[in-house]
Amino acid sequence: MQAQIDVAEYWQLMDQRAVVKTPRSTRNVAILLCDGFSLFDLGLVAEVFRELNQSTVAACTADSRVSITMISMRGGYVTNSVSVRIRTDAIDEHLTERFDGVFVLGGASENIASVDPADLRALRRLLVNAGSVKWNDQGWAVIAASGYEPTTENFASLVGQSVNSSLSAALSFIPGSLYTEISHKIMRHVVAPSLDLSYVDEDGLNEVSVVDRVHAAAQWITRNCRRAISVAQAAEVARMSERTFLRRFKVVTGKTPSEHLLDARFEMSCRLLRETTLPVDKIARRCGMSSGERISRVFRKRLAQTPSEYRAAHRATGRSA
């Protein structure tokens, strides 16, 4: 049995005190929901915008507030990971509109292959018109499938140390003056309790365990695998010396940081090969691998086949790695 939630009802559930709707000059942000999206992630995003709107009310800076529009490829009800359905507008209804930001909350990756190419073209138009485009880990696949090329600023803004890619992307909408206040509130009240992490205050009164720091660094590596990142940077994320980081990472995850990075790049390239028609060389660069030659070596070593052979096999059968 599935529950059906209207958008307005949902936002009231997130905050009984105020539905995100503002009378004065506001930034217009669209959240694009894909089938199978995570309700937890949507909740995190909603909390970020709710905190932003409340903070800006307090600070009387209405131009920093956001108005949210929930959309999906076809509109209507979108089903998430726990079978709660949320009503959305179709992209087509907003094609003439220019959003200040579009947030793509991706879902189960196997659904992307079944998306109508016309819908992907509409999505691309929406993204091209938008002021900025953000996405969570799963959202990237649908953006790539649409053919939209993110700007370097959009990529750069996602370089963070947050424990969740949806949260990290949502926080990148926050103006610099409010960023610290809001990210700390969310970490303290939402993320830390839900993930059973002890939150680290700026004054360092509460310490996060070594295991949590290693996991945070591992997630940072996964999220940033498309960039040229180093073990030294990952060690900084974990706030350890490189030597200790290498030692701890191996104990906690069973592999070295560079193996973890290569795994993340390999999985990403597999997904793009299955779900897009991008040339192998372009996929290699998007996945942080220097060239087609490099990605071929990785595929030969791991699967004893070339990226093209992998794509042909998985296009034909629809299987995933």
Added chain:
DNA sequence: AACTCACCCCGCCACA
């Protein structure tokens, strides 16, 4: 194919 360079990993050891 051989070379150089940068990076990664790990053993060893000193220190708190």
Added chain:
DNA sequence: ATTGTGGCGGGGTGAG
């Protein structure tokens, strides 16, 4: 004495 941490140096690997 034990444990955790970090510096150093050497071997391995990949890119150009």
